[in-house]
Amino acid sequence: MERWTIEDVAQNPERRQLAAELLWQLADDDLLMGFRDQEWLGLAPHIEEDVAFGSIGQEEIGHAALYFGILERLGFGTADDLASLRSVSERRNSVLIEQPNGPGHYLESPRYEWAWTIVRHYLHDVWEMALLTALTGSVFEPLGDAAEKILREKRYHLAHQELWMRTMAGHDADSRVRLEDAWRRAQDWAGDLADLGPYSSALESAGLCPGVDSVVRHYHERVAEMARVLGLPEMRMQTRENGRRGEHTEALQQALDTLSEVYRLDPTANW
């Protein structure tokens, strides 16, 4: 099978642009997911979960750094700058991922919602795993290697969220109501999650992402199976803005302000 190295892609403008379209989505999803996870610091339901979510968030940011690192090697600028300094319209994360954890600010009276956080993270994990599974066969070798590696770690994230979903579904009436409410609200944001954006078919025909349709199908099948097991309604995913096209909500600007504020304070920090 033909495999492209960094040089093969960096020196071919068409390949370079296509590879970047895919990498922005992966990197931006994980960066924002890790950011939202880490906002839970000190606020998670119990101390062990605080530690767990901190680790998960750190891994998400680590995965983002790996994707940004490939973009850096393709000549798009330093990974840190790409993570911190790109504008809202340049971001390709799903709008679901940029939504806050709940009302309030994490410094002043946050009223974060655990059920919402878990449902959203669960959807992100299912999508990324479906996508990475296909990307292990990508023609772009560094992306295939990254997918292979991250997939092994990602399944622990998914297992963690699935355990929480089952726990909330069966614990008591209150947790059940919260889960159902979060599940219903998520469907109004998740429309752009399992979407590779305007370059979807080009990504497939170039071999960068093999089998786009089956990736999307696997994602929907896994979510539908979870709904059946937990007795939740079928999720009809839709969204007003499409993050894969650079359309975002106000929540993203707020998140990026905080993110880049931290970066500007210490540009040498280890991401």
Add this chain to the structure above:
Amino acid sequence: MLAQRVAQILQEVGDPEIPTVSIVDLGMVGAIQADGDRVLVELMPTFVGCSAQRIIQDQVTEKLREAFPTSTVAVRFELSQPWTSDRITKEGREALRKAGIAPPGASLDDVECPFCGHSSTVLQNLFGATSCRSLYYCSHCKNPFEAFKPL
């Protein structure tokens, strides 16, 4: 052999979070190329998001520069062959146990208590304080402990 000397030096570099376990015994050292002019070491990250990576990279670079002052030293993390937990050596598994951390089993249910050796252990949380470890409880000696995740 130059490469063997490099391997010996790397044996002295420990994981910053578990200093008694060397990165060689954790299976993190991949290809080593060394001739008179340059020393090239490829490392394999256990977990991508592990914050210890840069520390390890710096320590390895520093030690090799000391040992080979006239050579060009390059140390980098590579993903072309993913790290798996079966790369941990017998010595590495023993050193983990001594540090109170259960070495990875075949699955999450296959974990022996590092304190009493019993296998009646219960997974408490998949995610411990670092990416690579989970939290367990030993029903036999009633100790909580950490275990390396199988990858």
